[in-house]
Amino acid sequence: MSLLSIDETTRAQLRQLRLSTFADVYFELAADEEMTNALPEEIFLKAVAQAAEQRRQRNIAKAITHAKFRYPDATLAELINPQDRGINLRQLKRLAATNWRENPTNVHVLAPTGTGKTYIACALGIAACQAGYSVAYYRLDQLVDALTVFLPADKRYADLMRRLQNIDVLILDDFLTIGIDQRGQEDLTKIIFNRDGRLPTIVASQTSAAYWLEALPDRVGADSLVSRLNTGQRINLGDYDMRQHLAYTHTPND
Template identity: 45%
Template sequence: MFTSIDYDKFRALRVTHVATRLEELLRDEANDDLTPEQLFLTAVDDTLEQRRLNKIDRLIRQAGFPIPHATIAEIDYREGRGITPVRMKRYANHAWRADATNLLIVSPTGGGKTFLACAIGIAACHNEHSVTYARMDDLARRLVIARHDGIKHQQLLNELSEVDLLIIDDFLTVGIDSDAASDLFAVLANREHRAPTMIVSQSGPAYWVEALPDRVAADSIVNRLAHHAREIKLGSVDMRKTRDEEARASDGHWE
């Protein structure tokens, strides 16, 4: 078995986890028929897989999803929602870095937009894409605060510009000021033809043009978002109301 001196060497080579896993495999009598080479390769494969899983967990935490356990598998495909398992499977396996096409998710309040956005975003993390989730009002607030420090402001703009998939939820549910609109324009201009943005909103592009404070900037922002985009219209099924009714009908419900 390995000594403390051995582990010092492994740490210097940054293969401590491989050594630990190999030692576990060597101690397991079930592996007595395997060659040292087979055990070593198994330890390497197991370590790489664990690193991949750790990276996925880190990407999901860093993204800031409000529903961190949302999955494509739990999406409700009932009639009237406008989505199908085949279409969602495509989004689950999508190579976001290779395709700068934006995604617009639009439905009335309660339609399940946020859950769907989180499920797609988490699937992107499982494919090892970096993702940032932000509500529009919170993002606008962060941008305004960052403006008091030029370096932090530029760092935030860079982070939003460079992430593989940027998700902006509750887009223009409330108004934003001209400074925030200017920053949004800068981010979208930087991402155009390079990286996709997912917009989640109760309204469509026609309303966005009217809601943004500057008409010239509004035309440019909406043009960048809507004219190179796929769109999911979730329909009028109120999933929030549906889930509440299902919860009330369950055996364990009480008030």
């Protein structure tokens, strides 16, 4: 039997074992002239490392797609004028490196409109995806609308609620920029109560917890909801107007 037929037979067997990527990488390395003098085990180990990295990158891309970030390419490395904006990069980098399952701290990104808080929230979420965590990004009004479509007894409601309660990192943007009704508050309360002390929630808003207490329709329930949500770390941005800056410079990111 020729070497080619042996290779193709082995490749077919690897595909049956769902190791197609490894097979492709391995045989590509084996045919590389630079690997001519390499030992078989060296080629094998290099193929394992490359195939694992390819899988990791695919998983990251899939996690970012599923999260539905407003800015799917956001990164802390590309923040514009962080010092002028009052951004504590050291704090952000520490947060980006958080082990969210062992340290499920909530985060509140507080800043006026147009200062880039959504971009920062997305950058933290993308860093979590790159570290292997599952992430979901919603504007609060979109989340409330998505749940209101279903009756609480509907299986689709239960499935979505289960996902929101168990996603590793939940990002709620434009928090209470648009008011929510009693049903919306009840749904939000179920999510936050279930995640409390177990999984982190990142909130981006232009208002403080004091405003949330006033804005929520059920004042009695608002106290316990806000007290749970307003724990953890706060990122205070200055009033540097990123929208105005970008309008002048035509820079593509916020």
